[in-house]
Amino acid sequence: MAKLTPTPSQTVGPFFALGLTWLDTVDLAAGAAAGERIVITGRVLDADGAPIPDAMLEVWQADAHGRYAHAEDTQDKPKDKVFAGFGRIATNKDGVFRFTTIKPGAVPGPGNSLQAPHIVVALFMRGMLRHLYTRIYFSDEAGANDADPVLALIEEARRATLVATRADGAAEYRWDIAMRGDAETVFFDC
Amino acid sequence: MDVIGYRRIVPGTQPEYLHPAYASSVKRAPGRKLVLLPQTLSEVTGPVFGHDRVGPDDNDLTKGHDGAPIGERIIVTGRVLDGDGRPVPHTLVELWQCNATGRYRHDNDQHDAPLDPNFTGAGRAITDADGIYTFTTIKPGAYPWRNHHNAWRPQHLHFSLFGPSFMTRLVTQMYFPGDPLLPLDPIFNCVTDARARERMICSFDIDATVPEFALGYRFDIVLRGRDATPMEA
Numbered sequence: 001m002a003k004l005t006p007t008p009s010q011t012v013g014p015f016f017a018l019g020l021t022w023l024d025t026v027d028l029a030a031g032a033a034a035g036e037r038i039v040i041t042g043r044v045l046d047a048d049g050a051p052i053p054d055a056m057l058e059v060w061q062a063d064a065h066g067r068y069a070h071a072e073d074t075q076d077k078p079k080d081k082v083f084a085g086f087g088r089i090a091t092n093k094d095g096v097f098r099f100t101t102i103k104p105g106a107v108p109g110p111g112n113s114l115q116a117p118h119i120v121v122a123l124f125m126r127g128m129l130r131h132l133y134t135r136i137y138f139s140d141e142a143g144a145n146d147a148d149p150v151l152a153l154i155e156e157a158r159r160a161t162l163v164a165t166r167a168d169g170a171a172e173y174r175w176d177i178a179m180r181g182d183a184e185t186v187f188f189d190c
Numbered sequence: 191m192d193v194i195g196y197r198r199i200v201p202g203t204q205p206e207y208l209h210p211a212y213a214s215s216v217k218r219a220p221g222r223k224l225v226l227l228p229q230t231l232s233e234v235t236g237p238v239f240g241h242d243r244v245g246p247d248d249n250d251l252t253k254g255h256d257g258a259p260i261g262e263r264i265i266v267t268g269r270v271l272d273g274d275g276r277p278v279p280h281t282l283v284e285l286w287q288c289n290a291t292g293r294y295r296h297d298n299d300q301h302d303a304p305l306d307p308n309f310t311g312a313g314r315a316i317t318d319a320d321g322i323y324t325f326t327t328i329k330p331g332a333y334p335w336r337n338h339h340n341a342w343r344p345q346h347l348h349f350s351l352f353g354p355s356f357m358t359r360l361v362t363q364m365y366f367p368g369d370p371l372l373p374l375d376p377i378f379n380c381v382t383d384a385r386a387r388e389r390m391i392c393s394f395d396i397d398a399t400v401p402e403f404a405l406g407y408r409f410d411i412v413l414r415g416r417d418a419t420p421m422e423a
Contacts, residue, residue: 004273004412005203007389008381010363011212012348015296019286019312019348023239047217054298060236060356070235072193072355086237108191109230120232122359127214129205129380131359133227154225180221189198189224190233190357 009130014054016124017090025087028059028101033083035064035102039172040136040164043095044125047180051095055125059087059099059136061118066105075108103138109149116144116151118162123177123187132187136175137163154186161185192420195229196357197273199414203386211376213337229357236356239282241316249315251285251327259309261290261328263404266364266392269321270351273415277321283411284350285313285325292331301333326404332371344371344378353413364409365391 012020029037044052062068063080080102089097101119109115119136137145145151151159161183164173177185208219227233247253252263270278288294288311291303295310311330315323330345346363353359365372372378372391381387389412398406 004275005386006414007362007412008204008386012361015294018296019284068235072235107231127218179218187220187224188227190227190229
């Protein structure tokens with residue numbers, strides 16, 4: 001069959017809340033999902049370090065067992081029937097986003113490898129013509145992170161931009177997105 | 191676990207992040223090269239939204255208010271296709287737009303044009319078994335924006351689609367044929383490949399036109415295609 005060129009992407013523009021807010025999901029853990037409830041919060045910052053108030057994150061992750069709610073995840077693992085794994089979170093006027101979820105389990109990587117627990121992120125905003133992909137890893141998974149096949153693709157000095165920092169004594173992680181500068185977040189071509 | 195990935199983007203057929211003609215991209219584009227990522231199970235899976243999420247009138251933006259909205263009523267219909275031309279059934283399509291005067295129902299839209307109490311400008315649909323979606327709405331107006339002197343956006347609808355995986359996620363805009371603002375618009379022209387760019391322009395379709403009711407426009411949307419064989423580990 002002939003291969004078709006995909007329809008080009010365009011920016012979500014400044015008014016995306018009008019069409020997209022109905023599907024906002026800031027508590028992915030609602031219901032009886034198994035696993036540790038965690039909060040992830042941070043800011044989205046532009047090239048000058050100024051907060052971006054009109055950005056939106058979409059997140060996608062496995063359940064606590066490391067299984068995705070998707071037909072192509074055929075792993076022989078228990079499956080959390082309540083946990084859907086999708087979130088849509090807009091930034092507020094200060095560029096801050098915040099969501100509650102379940103800490104994901106480890107999922108398989110290429111070949112026989114295992115990926116450290118992570119959340120896949122798609123980032124949208126006014127001024128961005130095509131969404132960007134990045135990932136959130138967890139600071140309290142240092143051993144798994146060291147063995148992660150995706151983090152291994154990144155120069156060592158930049159890996160920390162994908163690792164959310166767990167607060168002392170609370171199940172809350174801090175993870176900022178910087179579009180540029182010394183702490184520029186790693187984005188993926190995938 | 192080796193997975194079958196989605197095909198990589200052909201240069202020129204999708205926008206670059208830094209597109210100086212679109213002023214807002216300058217401080218919001220990454221400075222460094224993206225890191226090449228072989229797709230894993232995390233990328234080739236993605237959220238699935240079923241028919242239970244969408245109500246029967248959600249694809250009719252002219253309903254849900256006390257009266258009928260002002261403007262030219264139109265029907266927009268088309269197929270969602272994968273990169274091999276096969277229909278993508280039962281997938282969510284989200285739509286938002288300004289009203290016939292070129293004003294969005296959003297607090298940040300300060301354009302001096304009237305809001306329409308009978309028009310919100312948001313809808314959604316799930317494609318049928320043949321990948322077909324249909325919306326009834328009002329033709330949106332053109333409106334000024336401050337990107338450069340005398341900048342006007344061509345008439346457009348915003349579309350958002352998921353498809354079968356996180357790799358097929360697409361947010362785009364649909365434009366109308368013959369719009370004189372198209373050659374002047376830095377957002378439309380961010381795509382250098384002319385054939386890819388033209389995918390964003392719908393076509394007038396007399397067969398989609400409903401007699402005594404509304405003109406019909408056809409807008410097929412192509413999602414990212416898939417490789418034939420698993421990725422090399």
